[in-house]
Structures are given as structure tokens and as C-alpha cells.
Amino acid sequence: MAAPRHHHLALAVALALLVVTAAAADEGGPRGRRVLVLVDDLAVRSSHSAFFASLQGRGFDLDFRLADDPKLSLHRYGQYLYDGLVLFAPSTPPSSSPPSSSSPPLPNPTRNKTSPRREISQQWRRRATTTSPSPSPSPSSVVTAAAADEGGPRGRRVLVLVDDLAVRSSHSAFFASLQGRGFDLDFRLADDPKLSLHRYGQYLYDGLVLFAPSTPRFGGSVDQNSILEFIDAGHDMILAADSSASDLIRGIATECGVDFDEDPEAMVIDHINYAATDAEGDHTLIAGDDLIQSDVILGSKKIEAPVLFRGIGHAVNPSNSLVLKVLSASPSAYSANPKSKLASPPSLTGSAISLVSVMQARNNARVLISGSLDLFSNRFLKSGVQKAGSKIRHEKAGNEQFVTETSKWVFHERGHLKAVNVKHNKVGETNEPGMYRINDDLEYSVEIYEWSGTSWKPYVADDVQVQFYMMSPYVLKTLSTDKKGVFSTSFKVPDVYGVFQFKVEYQRLGYTGLSLSKQIPVRPYRHNEYERFITSAYPYYAASFSTMGAFFIFSFVYLYHK
Template sequence: MPKLPLFLILIPFLPFLCTSFSPENPSSRRVLVLLDDLALKSSHSVYFKSLQSRGFELDFKLADDPKIGLQRYGQYLYDGLILFCPTTDRFGGSIDLAAILDFVDSGHDLIIAADNNASDLIREIATECGVDFDEDPAAMVIDHTSYAVSETEGDHTLIASDDFIKSNVLLGSEKIEAPVLFQGIGHSLSPANSLVLKVLSASPSAYSANPKSKLSNPPSLTGSAISLVSILQARNNARILISGSLVMFSNRFFRSGVQKAGTLTKHEKSSNEQFLTELSKWVFHERGHLKAVNVQHHKDGEADEPSMYRINDDLVYSVEIYEWSGRSWEPYVADDVQVQFYMMSPYVLKNLSTDKKGRYFTAFKVPDVYGVFQFKVEYQRLGYTSLSLSKQIPVRPYRHNEYERFIPAAYPYYGAAFSMMAGFFIFTAVHLYNK
């Protein structure tokens, strides 16, 4: 049977390829959701519907489905992956630990929700992402002072946490008023990974232990060192969310009222929905995604980019930076964008001014050093994708016919030379004609 050409094989997948993650449309629109039980589709439907209402295409599969896969014919079928399968010991199909890590290394996004029954596989994936869950498989986060009294009186594993990271780009500009309900396993951040951040922390009185047994040894995780929800943005700008609780995504926790122990304020609704919705916007690049375009440099007073500069030239550098709002590119406004004029080390470091319409610019004088320089913009800010721009340009010295005919700074040397010649002439005349 003759083989079909590759373009004919890919025709059925063209609609997917055309809507995939791209620099001009950076939101992760096609998301694979792996579940332990298909009943999670209904018990966590509010969270899933919030994603679908924003245009995400969710493909629900059982984690052990033998037909699942992340890529086909060398192309990734999905832009994001949600693992709501904490008890899964082994994925079906072609998905395994290496496939998930390759998925993230290729710039795709990942959400992991665990609980106190988390399998070794889920723990290993989290460890590779810079997070270490409590080694005790029966451990849960316990807090005797910051527990929630809205559901089951005396259940100190039901945490009401309001220790959020202070970042509008991560959690949105609207203030989170009510605490977040959490019930699950705590984790710590790997000190070897500087990219992972705590988004929701436990209170100083919390600790991680088995709630059904008495403490015989000091708990391994205590206080604010316990992270309940963490995020990571990799160097390739892939984003990861890791939660120690699957039930915090559920409809029950989304709709439940909450009252924190020791307070009189009772909130009719927890902040789980607001917190996780805003965080998912960040994870799937609906917020905090930057792009830089129209990098330009030229001599002051000119418009064309030269092939090289001369020492002491006056130049102008500009770049346009935009932020993805979820639907369109909006001008990014900040006052901490810098450019370096770099050769082995920065000879010039300048803050860029902005017209608040996306354009950043500055002007400076080329240093009195010739060689091969680079314009470099290395922009890293909490919650935003990093920008790394570089443009190489040589700098030459003056040509022999470009120097000033007479240099004012050398007038004393000119005077010394001519005065020496005049003195020598007078001395010679006196010596020859004096009897």
C-alpha cells in the first residue's frame, strides 16, 4: 500500500495547529486534563468552566488511558497540561515522567494538584519542578489557630489561609478579601532552585504531620516554611503551578463560606475561586507575558541604522515592549527597563524612558573604546516573562583624516615645541657670532 504524503496526513490536524500557542497568541488554548476519576469533571466543574469560558479547549482523559499522548508526528497536540490525578502510579499511553519534563522544556505549561495520597510519580514530578512534598504519605497540614470553623468544627486540617504573595501580576489587581480553604499536604521549596516561589503559605503555627497519630518526633515541616501553593517560571518562560490540595479546586470549596478561627468575620464565600482563577490566568500566559519588537539604534539626528559606530558618537536606542492581556497586546509601562552597551562588561548602563505607549528609548555617547559591542536588554521582573535582547555592533576609532587639525588641549605642547625651536635658534646665533 503506498504511503500518503506527510502534508495529507497532517490535514486533519490543521485546525489544531492554526490555533496553537504562538508569539502572537501566547495563551495556552489546548489543555489536556488527566483525572483519577471522571467524576472530577462534575465535582470540579466550576473551575473547568471558568477555563472554558475564557476560550480554553479542555480534553479530559483518565490518567491511565492507554491511548493518551502529548505529541504526534513530532508536533505537540496540547499547549498546557493539568494533572488532577494525585494517586496515579503510572500514566497510560506514551506519557511518563520524561515526557512531561520534555513538555515543560518545550515551553508548555503545567498544573499539578496533589493530596495526602499523592503517588511517588506525582511527588517525583514535583521534585523535578523544585518542590518537595512531605515524605510521610499520611501527613497533612495541621493548624490549631488558623483552621476554618465554617465546615466541621474542630477539623484542624481544614486550613483558612490568607498569606498570599503580594503581586498584582500573579493574583490580579482586585484584592482578595476572604481566606482560601486548603486541605491537603504541604511542601517545601528546594533551596537549589531559585525560580520557584510560594504563592500561598501556611501560618507560623502550622505544621505537617499525620492527624491520626500522636507526634513522636518533631515535624519535618513547620510554620511559614510550609508552602500550600507554589509557582515556577522556567528560564524558557514555561509556567508551572503546584498545589498540595486537589479539593481546593472543587465546587464545594469554591462555594463554601469560611470563618477563620479566632476571628468574628464570617465570609459567605471563600476566595478559592478568585485565587485559583487569577492564578490560572498567569499560568496560561493571559497575564504577565511580554514581547519586545522594533529594536532600533541610530546616530543622533539620523534615521538609518549604521553598520558601525565611531568612538564618541551620539546615538539613540529604542525598543517597543507590549504585554498580552489575554485578548490583545497592550503597551507595557514600567520604569525599570535598562539597556547595556556591553563588551566583556557594561561600559554604559542606562535606564530607558517610556512614552507610555510601549516605546522605550534613551540616548548616550559611545565610549572612547573601540571593539565589538552589544546592545543588551536583560529584563527579569517577578511574574513577567523574561526578555533577553542583544544586538551586536562594532565601534571603530577615528580615521587619520577625522582628527581635528589642531587640538585645543594640545596648545601647551605646541607652544613648548615652538619655544624650544626659537630658543635653539637664538642660542645657535649667539654662540656663532659672539667673539
Template structure:
């Protein structure tokens, strides 16, 4: 081998190590599609926040004919942000089906709509389990929960503080100020159990055209109106859908806020904190779990056997970690369970933990032989789901492995010996006594 080839090979080693190292959920490329490049500056605080957390943002106009999500069958981006609510047709090779395939491949998506949301944006939202108000001119109006301002206007500028109660989605630090929202409301598809309200409207809110009088009851009213929703797909892809593009803007981030009826005036709205924490969840900087070192073996042994025998005592263990945004930290919970499964669970055990990410339990193999599976199906609100399975056969006792005398058969042993003793006594009496 020549010196040049050796040098080339040594130079490729770091690249190969990087390619085959375990992926982390962050530090990824994000495609941002805009209606207008002016949004890049008017929403710069949100974008700069993502950049400071290690994301590489690629800004393009939504109608750019050169945009593409994949090349030669490989996706070029790990996440997509749609800040183009009025786009009627994407440029390049992107359409609604391509975006849904992007999500089906395990990638994340943020969609921000507005009162002039196009049919294309509505179609994408509908496929994700979210239905925007059918009235294209409708906005969320709240005459009780509006944001107090110098010009009261039509009360479409809402100050909402009805957040989802989940530390993993919105972070452990409480959001101190209400969130400013101005846009279109949506409802959740009741048949879709994967979509969740993150920010809800108040009971006094309704969706209608603010510039015209109501002639019929509004289709969306009260807390059934969702302002911001999230979806975690079964493949752990995450989606954020907002009815307002303005809530991501610098103006809303830096504006003071006072909710109608509240004496407290906040110097800064809760938009920046709310959307920062929510974007951390969407981009898997929080609530992302992984399982490593799944092991099982007989008690007293170390090696994993090729099969078990009925009534063997075994031990099962797994290590669970959560991504903190920088590194993997031990995940601590008391509701992780393992099933020993064949057609149905024969054993269901809650795993004990040492609070350092190590989960373990022990149990006896059931008195049934066949092909079993160790199964861990873990689903918890806000966390990526875990589905672990390991197949193992279970055999019966061999002919020379049974006990010589089975305790359950002692009554039958006693009956046989008592019969023999009785026959001996009867024979002796009959022969030697008249």
C-alpha cells in the same frame, strides 16, 4: 494555472496568514488528566471558567492508553493539568520525563496533589523545585488558623490568607476571603530560585498524620510550609503546584468560610477568585511581555548603520507590550536598562519611556573598538523575562579622521614652539652681539 488551483490557493491564503501571524499567549488547547471522570463534574466551576476564557479542554483518564502529548514531533497541547494525584503510572506515551520535556519546550503545567499523592506526582514536583512531605499520610494541620465549621474535626481544613504580595500574579483586586485548603504541605528547594510561595501556611501550622499522635517533631512547620507554589522556568514556561485537589472543587468554591479567631464570616471562600487569578498568570493571560521594533541609529539619522565609530552619538529604542488576555497593551515601567556590552558592559543606561510602550535612550560610543552588543536583560517578579541582543562592530578613527590639533596635546605643542623660539633668540644673540 487552472481555475481549481486558483480557487484552492485563494482558500489557503487565510490559513497561511493565520499560521504565520504572531502567536497570542491564550486561546490554547489544554490536556486535563483525571483520576476519575467524576472530577470533571465535581470541579466543573474551575473548568467552565477556563472554557469561558477561550481554552479548549481535552479531558482524559490518566491511565488511558491512547493519550499522548505529541505526534510526529509536534506537541498537540499548549498546557497540561494533572488532577490525578493518586496515579502510579500514566497511560500511553506519557511519563515523568515526557512531562518535564513538555515544560522544557515552553509549555505550562498545573499539578494538584493530595494526602495520597503517588510517587510519580512527587517526582514531577521534586523536579520542579517542590518537595512534598515524605510521610504519605501527612496533612497540614493548624489549630489556630483552621476554618470554623459545625464539626471542628482534626483542624486539617485550613483557612489561609497569607498570599504573595504581587499584583501581576494574583491581580490588582484584593482577595477578600480566606482560601480553603485541605491537603499535603510542601517545602521549596532552597537551591531553586525560580520557585515562589503563592499561598503559605500560618506560623502555627505543621505537617503530620492527623490520625496518630506525634512521637517526634514534624519535619515541616510554620511559614516554611507552602500550600500553593508557582515556578517560572528560564524559558518562561509556568508551573502551578498545589498540595490540595479539593481546593479546586465546587464545594470549596461555593462554601462559606470563617477563620478561627476572626469575627468575620464570609458567604463565599476566596478559592474561586484566587485560582482564577492564578490560572490567568499560569496560562500567560497576565504578566506576558513582548518586545518589538528594536532599533538603533546615529543621532540625526534614521537608518541603522552597519557599524559605529568610536565616540559616535547614537540612539537606542524598543517597544514593550504586555498581554492583557485580549490584546497587547503598552507596558509601563521605569527599570528597563540597556547595556552596550563587550566582555563586560561599557555603557549601562536606564531607558526613558513615553508611557505608551516606547522606550529610548542616547549615549556616546566608548573610546574602545571591537564587536559590541546592545543587550536588554529584563527580569521582574511575575513577568516573563526578556533577553534582547543586537551585535554591532565599532571601528577606530581612520588616519584622515583625527583632529589636526588634539586639545590634550596643547602642552606638547607649546613646548615645541617655545623651544624653537628660544633657539632663534639664542642664535640671533650669539651672532650679532658680543
């Protein structure tokens, strides 16, 4: 009877191969394809292990689930989560759910808002489909659809890397704040061997929270370069370190424009502006209140209570305009080993020490770097605070408001601008010409909107300028706004012909940059477009006619006068 069993196994393998090969053909092979395995008893996983091992050996990613799992779903946000199905649940009774639940949900016509991240995802998908179109969605395309359909950050996938899963509970208040604002957090150990940021050429996540300061190396395909490429692709990151920061974490921070203290044992110490609860300690628990003055980054509501900080400091290159100090140390602070006496002057002192910094890259990707992991902890978020020497005690430190507002900025819930409907035309006309003539009167307008966290709102400012540019600006005009998002101006085309550009280069603290450019040629007058008589040439006309008249008189006198 051994032979028939072998024949049955071979037949099952062949049938499974036929079912999934066609679906996997466009992906370049079956490796990595997701297959859902439904069973009515998990014992089937071991009793049929040879068949499952055959599938896994050919590169399939099997997801074993009980057929009556209440959280079971084949699709999400209108796209299927799996590429294949193995149904080994013969005794499962019919589902009591309505028949319509088996089909993907219809798109909601009210979801017509566009988020900053939706635009990036759509551009990336269009770029990807021009090179390697695929009829079946991969898990990464499911993530993209999730971010697009919600009209904002809701549904955004954020990877949270920790070096100990206990951080998930010790920092649960911060994570709950992110989830409450609609982020989908994926908690993973930093050394997970299956760790990956992208799949099939598309990123699986839109943001990264790196709470693994002591990790010497990441697992899977993640390393320092892949994280920097993640940022270069326009994604955002929150990085928190502490006194145990590894060379890997320090290297990532350095690439983002900040340098942690080179002494691995150093911490920020302040013998004046420390928390009163640390009076008998080494004064490393700092109550900081030197915050950046920016409503865009920290919100419109002022942070009244000091922010508790215990960790390492870093320096910011003052010539680097992309990096900003959000929370700075006081002039009395310094960075040193609190367990030993100072043998030499510390390298970081006073307000030059940054406790928390942010960086906005030229591609508008945002990064927050904190020298304290405890800054985000439940203990610091819920703790009261009183600065040493002060009689004012705050029932709650400013940490919760601080990390909430800064994370809103980092993940583009605030301070993101978009420009649409760039128009230019001659005064009195509506159609955009293909060419202007020197000295034409023209109008230029653009609509600028700001993401408020829930919808696009008209952006109001008085410092948006447009350049009419050829090698250098010939015209520089400030745009006026109707406070409904439309910025406009009018000016006369300069008396110079060539190929010009309408340029808007807008950079403002805390906001994403706008770089708009539109090329337009400018021609001189045609020969039949000049005035018949030029006013400025009247003296020359008079000189010509007077010369002819004088010559006529002279000739007449010379010929007929004796």
C-alpha cells in the same frame, strides 16, 4: 461462490490502499493516519469488519460516524481533520445545508492579534518545516492553527489528566471557567493506553492540567520525562496533589523545584487558623490568607476571603529564584499525620510550608503546584468560610477568585511581555548603521507590549535598562517610556573600540523575562578624522617652537658674536 467474494475483498483492499498510500507517503508510512468512515447504519461496522480490520492492521486510525450526525465536520479552523474518507452511506439523502459549508472557512482578516502562544507555535512550525516538510496537515497542526487564529488563548488545547472521571463533575466549576475563557479541554484518564503528548514531532497540546494525584504510572507514551520535556518545550502545567500522592507525582513536583513532605500520611494541620466548620475535626481544613503580594499573579482585585485548603504541604528552596510561594501556611501550622501522635518534631513547620507555589522556567514556561486537589473543587469554590476565632463570615471562600486568577497567570493570559522593533541609530539620523565610531552620540529604542488576555497593550514601567556591553557593561542606562510602549534613551559611545552588544535583560516578578541582544562593532578614529591641532597638546607645541627658537638664537650668537 466463495472465490468471487474473496476477489471482491482483495479488490476493495487494493483500491483503498491506492487511495491512501499517496497521501501517507510524506508521513513516513500510513500508521496513525486519521480516516473518517461515514455509514448510514452502524451495523455496517460489523458487517464489513474484515475490510475495516485490514485498514486498522495497516496502521490507520478509523473514526466511525453516522452520515447524518449533526456535529459532523471535515475541517476546523481552516484545516482538515482527516487525511482520508471512506463513504459507506449509499442511502443518505442530500444535506440541507448550503453548498458553501463544504469548503473550509475563509480566514478572518480582523484576527490580526498575536498571542504569546501563537509566537511559540509559529516558531515551532517553522523549525519543523525546515527539517521535514509535509503538504498535508496532521491533527497537531490543526491544534496549532486553532491557537494562532484566535489571537489569544481561545481555542488553546489543554489536556486534563484525571485518575477518576468523576473529577470532571466534582471540579466542573473550575473547568467551566477555563472553557469560558476559550480553552479547549481534552479529558483523559491518566492511565489511558493511547495517551500521548505529541505526534509527528509536534505537541498536540499547549497546556496540561494534572489532577491525578494517586496515579502510579501514566498510560501510552507519557511518563515523568515526557512531561518535563513538555515543560522544557515552553508549555504550561497545573498540578494538584493530595494525601494519596504517588511517587510519580512527587517526582514531577521535585523536578519543578518543590518537595512534598516525605511522610505519605502527612497533612498540613493548623490548630489556630482553621475553618470554623472543622472545629470538631482534626483541623486539617485550613483557612489560609497569607498570599503573595503580586497583582500580576493574583490580579488587581484583592482576595478578601480566606482560601480553603486541605492537603499536603511542600517546601521551596529559598535559593531557587524560579519558584514562588503563592499561598503559605501560617506560623502556627505544621505537617504531620493527623491520625497519630507526634513521635518527633515535624520536618515542615510554620511559614516555611507552602500550600500553593508557582514556577516560571527560564524559557517562560509556567507551572502551578498545589498540595490540595480539593482547592479546585466545586465544594470549596462555592462554600462559605469563617476563620476560627473570627466573627467575620464570608458567604464565599476565596477559592474561586484564587484559582481563576492563578490559572490566568499560568496559561499566559496575564504577565506575558513581548519586545519588537529594536532600533538604534546615530542622533539626528534614522538609518541603523553597521558600525559606530568612538564618541558617537546614538539613540536606542525598543517597543514592549503586555498581553491583557484579549489584546496587546503598551507596557508601562520605569525599570527597563539597556547595557552597552563588551565583556562588562561600559554604559548602563534606564530607558524612558512614552507610555505607548516605546522605551528609548540616548548616550555617547565610550572611547573604547571593539565589538559591543546592546543588551536588555529584564526580569520582573510575575512577568515573562525579556532577553534582547544586538551586536555592533565600534571603530577608532581614522587618521584623517582627528583634529588638526589638539587643544590638550598646545603646551607641547609651545615647547617645540620655543626649543627651535632658542637653538636659532644660540647658533646666531655663537657664530657671529666675538
